Amino acid sequence: MGRKTEITNLLANLPRLGAGLSYRRPFRDELLQRQSEVDFIEIIGDFYLDAPPEKLDELALLMEHFTVIPHFTTLSLGSAEGLEERHLEKIYLLLKRIAAPWWSEHIGYTRAGGINLGHPSPLPFTKEAVETMARNIITARRAIATPLILENVCSPLIWPGAEMTEPAFIAQVLHHSGCGLLLDVTNIHANSTNHGASPAEFIEQLPLERVVQVHFSGAHESKGRLVDSRTQSVPESIWQLLDLAVSRAPVRCICLERDDNLPPLPEMLWEVERARALGRLYKRWN
Amino acid sequence: MELALQQKLVARLATDREFREKFFADPARVAATEGLTVAAETLSTLHHEQMRQFARLLRTRRLAQVALRLPLTRKALGQRFADSFRNYAVNPPAAGQRPSEDAIAFVKHLEAQAAEKGLEPAWALSLARYEAGRLAAEWHNQRLVIRLLPHDVKRLATLMAAGEVPLGDYRRSSLAVWWRPTVASRLKHWLS
Numbered sequence: 429m430g431r432k433t434e435i436t437n438l439l440a441n442l443p444r445l446g447a448g449l450s451y452r453r454p455f456r457d458e459l460l461q462r463q464s465e466v467d468f469i470e471i472i473g474d475f476y477l478d479a480p481p482e483k484l485d486e487l488a489l490l491m492e493h494f495t496v497i498p499h500f501t502t503l504s505l506g507s508a509e510g511l512e513e514r515h516l517e518k519i520y521l522l523l524k525r526i527a528a529p530w531w532s533e534h535i536g537y538t539r540a541g542g543i544n545l546g547h548p549s550p551l552p553f554t555k556e557a558v559e560t561m562a563r564n565i566i567t568a569r570r571a572i573a574t575p576l577i578l579e580n581v582c583s584p585l586i587w588p589g590a591e592m593t594e595p596a597f598i599a600q601v602l603h604h605s606g607c608g609l610l611l612d613v614t615n616i617h618a619n620s621t622n623h624g625a626s627p628a629e630f631i632e633q634l635p636l637e638r639v640v641q642v643h644f645s646g647a648h649e650s651k652g653r654l655v656d657s658r659t660q661s662v663p664e665s666i667w668q669l670l671d672l673a674v675s676r677a678p679v680r681c682i683c684l685e686r687d688d689n690l691p692p693l694p695e696m697l698w699e700v701e702r703a704r705a706l707g708r709l710y711k712r713w714n
Numbered sequence: 715m716e717l718a719l720q721q722k723l724v725a726r727l728a729t730d731r732e733f734r735e736k737f738f739a740d741p742a743r744v745a746a747t748e749g750l751t752v753a754a755e756t757l758s759t760l761h762h763e764q765m766r767q768f769a770r771l772l773r774t775r776r777l778a779q780v781a782l783r784l785p786l787t788r789k790a791l792g793q794r795f796a797d798s799f800r801n802y803a804v805n806p807p808a809a810g811q812r813p814s815e816d817a818i819a820f821v822k823h824l825e826a827q828a829a830e831k832g833l834e835p836a837w838a839l840s841l842a843r844y845e846a847g848r849l850a851a852e853w854h855n856q857r858l859v860i861r862l863l864p865h866d867v868k869r870l871a872t873l874m875a876a877g878e879v880p881l882g883d884y885r886r887s888s889l890a891v892w893w894r895p896t897v898a899s900r901l902k903h904w905l906s
Contacts, residue, residue, distance in 0.1 A: 453782075478812075480852050481900055508718035541722030542809045543729055547775040549768070556717045584767035587724070588759040653767065688778050 431606070436637055439608045442575065443529050444713040445495060445681035447704035449696055452686070456486070458693045463493050465697045467704070470683045473498035473531065477518045491526065497641070497681070498523065499532045499610075505564045505578070506537035506551045516571050523574050530575040530640060532610045533568075535561065535601055548579075552587035553597040562604035569606075577608035577640045582615035584622060584653065594619070595633035608640035611677065613669040614647055614658075614685075622653050627669055631676070639677035644670050644703065645685040658687040662699055674706050682707060716756065723750045723757060728769045729806030738762045773803050779813040780820050784845045787821070789874050790838035798824060814853040821846035837884045840865035844890055851892030851901055861890040868905050 446467030451459070459466070469490060476487055476498075490496055503515060523531055534548035551557040569576060580598055592600065602609055611634070613627075620627035646660030662684070674682065682703040686696055707713050723745065727734045737744045737754075745754030777799045781788045788795045802823040807816050821842045828839045840863040851859040866886040873880045889906040 454785075478853075481898060482852065485900070506721075508721055537721055539809065540718070540725040543722070543725040544807045544809045544811055545725055545728060545772060546779070546807055547772050549724070549728070549772070552717070552720065554717075560717055582771075584771060585724075585728075585764045586761070587720075587757070589756050688781070 435606050438575065439638065439640055440678065442608075442640055442680050445497075445529075446713050447682045447684075447700045447707060448494075448497075449684040449700055450499070450686065451490065452690060453486075454690055455693045455696075460489075460493060462693065462697065466494065466700055468495040468497055468681060468683075470497045470499050470685075473500040473519065473522055474502045476522055477515075487525070495529075496526050497528055497530065497532070497683070498526055499579075501534065501548055502538050503533050503568070504537045504539040504548075505533050505568065506535065506557065506561050507539050507564065508537075508560050509540065511564050511567050512539075516568060520572050523572060528574060530577055530608070531572070532577045532579055532641065534579045534581050535598060536581040548581050550581050550583040550585060550587065551597075553590040553592050553594055555591060555600075558597065558600045558604055561601045565605040565607060575608065575640075576605075577610045578602065578605070579610035579612055579643065580615055582612070582618050586623065593633070595630055599633075599635045602635055602638050607638075609634065609638040610641045610643060611639045611673055611679075612643040613673050614643065614645045614666055617666055617669055618647055628672055631669065631672055636673075636677040639673070640680050642670065642673055642677075642679050642682045643685055644682065645687075658685050659689040661691065661695065667702070670703065671706060674712060675710050679707065679712050719750055720756060723748075723754065724760075725806075727760070727765050728772055731769070731804055734765060734769065738765075773800070776803060776807065776816065780817045783814055783817040783849060784821070784842060786871055786874055787824075787838060787842040787845055790835065790841050790870075791833075794834075798827060801827075812853070814849045818846045818849055818854075835880075835883075837865040837870055837880070840867055840888070841870060844871075844888075847890055848892060848903075851894070851903075855897070856892075857894045857897075859890075859892045863888045863890065 448466045448468035448470065451469040451471050471490065476483060500519060503511065503519065536548035536550055538545045538548055565576065578601065616630050617627045620630050644662060644666055645658040646662050647666065648660050684696060684699050684703065727737060741754050741758050745751050777796060780799065781795065791798070799820060802820050824833065824839060824842050827833060833839050843861055843863055844867045847859050847861040850856050864885060864887060866884045867888040867890065870880050870884055891904045892901055894901050
């Protein structure tokens with residue numbers, strides 16, 4: 429069996445979860461009351477590293493009621509300096525506690541030269557960056573057996589000196605690392621719109637057979653640019669892109685992200701239900 | 715090796731406003747003084763406006779994380795919370811700094827701002843110090859944290875949780891105590 433087939437088979441064996449949302453503390457109690465309306469929740473794994481007992485109690489409560497998918501932002505897989513072993517060990521311990529079907533990080537970096545960027549930032553679309561990502565992912569996968577999937581990032585910044593397009597860069601990283609893709613359609617929409625490209629064409633150029641999970645969220649316009657702010661309801665343009673992604677890729681789950689300006693929970697659950705219906709339409713789950 | 719230098723330069727440009735303005739005025743000279751000449755050659759065509767927008771995006775994300783940890787302070791200050799944060803965030807977070815540490819450092823900034831120019835409403839600072847105390851007790855292995863605050867924090871928090879806008883000065887001392895008998899114990903809290 430070729431390596432590509434092996435990876436595709438591995439990803440195809442991951443469970444089909446359905447539609448869910450990123451967990452945020454302010455709606456915890458209401459979410460617990462309406463748990464049948466979400467198929468899973470995604471947590472920001474970084475918030476549970478070095479966590480006090482109360483935070484771990486919260487995690488235990490969530491695990492009791494939901495399938496929990498951990499999403500990380502600070503491992504910095506794209507750092508040319510390499511990974512921090514201690515950080516990797518903490519993630520390992522958390523994943524052991526959660527026993528999730530997969531975990532996710534970004535195709536980007538958060539740490540360089542003693543500076544903490546605080547948020548996954550883009551890489552140059554170069555062979556050196558592909559090799560850096562692949563090298564760090566090999567280190568991570570040696571430490572952690574749980575399948576890792578990688579998310580495309582949003583950024584107004586384009587590094588000069590690109591040797592390939594962004595979809596080709598993502599494809600190369602996935603190919604060399606053997607990881608699945610966490611496709612963020614809002615990030616693609618924002619990047620493509622801001623840089624004068626077609627988001628649909630961007631999606632078509634990706635290795636869609638690698639998609640495991642999809643993120644979607646609202647965006648807003650600021651000073652003539654689209655910002656992936658995760659503070660608004662999801663506009664029709666994003667729904668169309670989500671439709672395209674779900675129709676073309678073997679997605680195992682769709683996750684709504686909302687960080688701030690949280691609306692009443694039923695509004696978000698309505699968006700989750702619409703995403704679930706989309707998955708059913710394309711027979712991604714029952 | 716080149717990527718490491720480039721990442722360092724981009725990280726500095728994205729988080730240090732003064733350095734960014736100096737760099738785009740004269741990239742070669744500034745990069746040479748920082749030992750980043752190789753990176754600057756490759757990045758000499760970086761777009762200044764894109765870098766500004768990128769810096770703004772990072773700051774917005776950082777603000778969201780801090781706001782999440784100081785909900786009462788944010789409600790109390792409204793738009794002034796973001797305005798104050800903009801002044802605070804001229805310096806990047808330290809390497810390895812967690813959002814809770816960032817939030818505590820921001821409250822220290824608010825204290826300095828209040829001492830220098832005052833803060834409206836005055837009770838917002840008591841809420842900020844209360845929330846920073848809770849974060850220190852929850853996240854930073856401090857087994858005992860005590861805060862004596864000059865405003866009626868309990869009443870203010872109740873009103874704000876009910877969606878009401880507190881009117882008046884709410885001057886009445888509050889004593890807030892958090893303690894954890896052992897490292898593995900659940901945090902206890904008492905607020906007068």
